[in-house]
Amino acid sequence: MKEKLVNPNYNVNINGRRRNGSIWRWVLQLSTVVGIIALITLLLNIINGAFGYAVLEARVDPATLAVDGVPLEEQSKEQLMSVLQSNISSAAFKKLESDQPFAERSRANVYQLVIERIVKYDIKASWQLWDSLTRANEIKATAAQEYPSAQLRFISWFTSDFVSRPQSSEALTAGVRTAILGSLWTILFTILLAFPLGVGAAIYLEEYATDNSLNRLIQTNINNLAGVPSIVYGILGLAIFVRALEALTSGEIFGVVDPTTANGRTVLAAGLTLGLLVLPIIIINAQEAIRAVPQSLRKASYGLGATKWQTVWSHVLPNALSGILTGTILAISRAIGETAPLVVVGASTAISFDPSSPFSKFTTLPIQIYQWTSRPQDEFRALAAASILVLLVVLLSLNASAVLLRNRFSRKY
Amino acid sequence: METTKYLKSLLTPKGKKQESAVMAQSLQSQENTKYVLETKGLGIYYGDFQAVTSVNMPIKRHKITAIIGPSGCGKSTLLRAFNRMNELSPGTRIEGEVLFEGENLYDPTVDPVEVRYRIGMVFQKPNPFPKSVYENIAWGARIHGFKGNMDELVESCLLQAALWDEVKDKLKQSGLALSGGQQQRLCIARALAVQPEVILMDEPASALDPIATLKIEELMQELKKNYTIVIVTHNMQQAARASDYTAMMMLTDRQTRSGTVIEYDDTRVIFTNPKDKRTEDYVTGRFG
Numbered sequence: 001m002k003e004k005l006v007n008p009n010y011n012v013n014i015n016g017r018r019r020n021g022s023i024w025r026w027v028l029q030l031s032t033v034v035g036i037i038a039l040i041t042l043l044l045n046i047i048n049g050a051f052g053y054a055v056l057e058a059r060v061d062p063a064t065l066a067v068d069g070v071p072l073e074e075q076s077k078e079q080l081m082s083v084l085q086s087n088i089s090s091a092a093f094k095k096l097e098s099d100q101p102f103a104e105r106s107r108a109n110v111y112q113l114v115i116e117r118i119v120k121y122d123i124k125a126s127w128q129l130w131d132s133l134t135r136a137n138e139i140k141a142t143a144a145q146e147y148p149s150a151q152l153r154f155i156s157w158f159t160s161d162f163v164s165r166p167q168s169s170e171a172l173t174a175g176v177r178t179a180i181l182g183s184l185w186t187i188l189f190t191i192l193l194a195f196p197l198g199v200g201a202a203i204y205l206e207e208y209a210t211d212n213s214l215n216r217l218i219q220t221n222i223n224n225l226a227g228v229p230s231i232v233y234g235i236l237g238l239a240i241f242v243r244a245l246e247a248l249t250s251g252e253i254f255g256v257v258d259p260t261t262a263n264g265r266t267v268l269a270a271g272l273t274l275g276l277l278v279l280p281i282i283i284i285n286a287q288e289a290i291r292a293v294p295q296s297l298r299k300a301s302y303g304l305g306a307t308k309w310q311t312v313w314s315h316v317l318p319n320a321l322s323g324i325l326t327g328t329i330l331a332i333s334r335a336i337g338e339t340a341p342l343v344v345v346g347a348s349t350a351i352s353f354d355p356s357s358p359f360s361k362f363t364t365l366p367i368q369i370y371q372w373t374s375r376p377q378d379e380f381r382a383l384a385a386a387s388i389l390v391l392l393v394v395l396l397s398l399n400a401s402a403v404l405l406r407n408r409f410s411r412k413y
Numbered sequence: 414m415e416t417t418k419y420l421k422s423l424l425t426p427k428g429k430k431q432e433s434a435v436m437a438q439s440l441q442s443q444e445n446t447k448y449v450l451e452t453k454g455l456g457i458y459y460g461d462f463q464a465v466t467s468v469n470m471p472i473k474r475h476k477i478t479a480i481i482g483p484s485g486c487g488k489s490t491l492l493r494a495f496n497r498m499n500e501l502s503p504g505t506r507i508e509g510e511v512l513f514e515g516e517n518l519y520d521p522t523v524d525p526v527e528v529r530y531r532i533g534m535v536f537q538k539p540n541p542f543p544k545s546v547y548e549n550i551a552w553g554a555r556i557h558g559f560k561g562n563m564d565e566l567v568e569s570c571l572l573q574a575a576l577w578d579e580v581k582d583k584l585k586q587s588g589l590a591l592s593g594g595q596q597q598r599l600c601i602a603r604a605l606a607v608q609p610e611v612i613l614m615d616e617p618a619s620a621l622d623p624i625a626t627l628k629i630e631e632l633m634q635e636l637k638k639n640y641t642i643v644i645v646t647h648n649m650q651q652a653a654r655a656s657d658y659t660a661m662m663m664l665t666d667r668q669t670r671s672g673t674v675i676e677y678d679d680t681r682v683i684f685t686n687p688k689d690k691r692t693e694d695y696v697t698g699r700f701g
Binding site: 210211294296297298299300301302303304305306307310314315319 | 531552
């Protein structure tokens, strides 16, 4: 292009402006890449912990338990029962019978009992996935040399059994069903408390409240509450829901006194505590969504002679709903991952009973993970890694269903 | 005796009774006066700022009254005072009176919802609801308890708004999918569905091209047979073409930035033989 005659007062410098822009572009790209790398590293680290070789030593060799030449794995339920009966004390057998009659137990369950009670695998050593893949021969040599009587097995800690088994003190038989159910129960009450209250408060503050000093004070407080550390909410929950409202949270006033209940430290108390924790977040997000509904829509509605509530119900809420749900998804995701307040509220560290009502004792996935990471044995860290994977799956599937719900509502004409 | 009275009071719901009383009154005043709306010493404030000062302006039944004037002189503010839409922005207050069928709209006993139900409004920017064409019209009727045949109502409103032929095959489509001019006529049809007595139009054609503008103007001529129309416009040709009466607004002085109606007369008089020098300068294009 022929050069333009330039007024000396202008320093056009298109190349310089472009360069400046591309530098910024690189910086922005870099920050995205760093973030993604951090996330991938985290995920790989978890996966690395959830699989790997382990050396298992059986106290009783399963081969010796074969009956009439039928190996343990192929025995029928009755055969397994007789093996069990002849190898453990009759008192222990009676205890098992009273926990759940053998007639009701499945073959898999009885097999599990035989492995747990008689064979009693013991983990002598374990390796992570990366080592297991890259140093397999070395590991095999070490295992053969140091534990000649034990077997080396590649274990996937993250299995369907792991998801469906209840908690146990044995790493090999431990599962997270109790924790998953605990998490779901807790989140249910969190949503039930926080969603209607949060959206209701947001509608009031945006559409009804006048701009006076009292309402400004309330608004400021809500904004600040969203930043209060979660442990503080735990203390609040302990004081209010566990102590002051014990009669309610333990189910006493409903006449439901569960023998497993521990003084109000129940699913209900935990759910309400988390509900309080995410309430300000939901309010702020819902307010943001309501504010984003164009004023022209409200004017159109009022211009037709609609009342305030008709305007809010028919125009403001439907148009704000997708934003409200997005905010709620974020808040609920946070609630699922919370550990500290639940520790204070009194999550049980080891229970093998599934929570069955709002008044049950509970544990949740983050609590379970925290629990297992603080154990000294390596294999529990592998369990923790596997439960993190479960937590991620639960989180993602809850979010996915919320996103589907949101897309359903936000389908504009 | 007491029982029959009680039963009668049950049979005539309270709201209905009041409404019919209001209707009777308005019918009576319709015979007495040809003015639907009338402002008396109307001043409008946004907080401390007075946007409009002492407007005295009667508006005739079944006529189109245009409000013209330069930007920022309070035309839209005055228009919104006619159906209390100003109240939606906090800190607005008025002095003086706005009489609707002889009754002060700003009387504490008057419900703004009823005012807006009887005095409809079309806005500067087309603002259909993000719903279907059908729902856009049906919603207004439904919130006012319309019990008749909704399909017929929608059709008749769209016919009156000269939009039926263009949208009759896409009633289930979004109102937002229509063109700007169609959207504005949809908004007019929507206003008609609640059967107002007066329609206020705030620069209804300013966002439209000349063809769509013309359609709106033709529509107004049709509508004035049944409705009283007040329109704010920037476009002097539009006021000259479409209106029967014209009010010229202007800032009273540059210090206070407060507007008022400086001349109000038959449109032909305003455009051919104005009494005020400022009106003459404005309508002949020597000002503003």
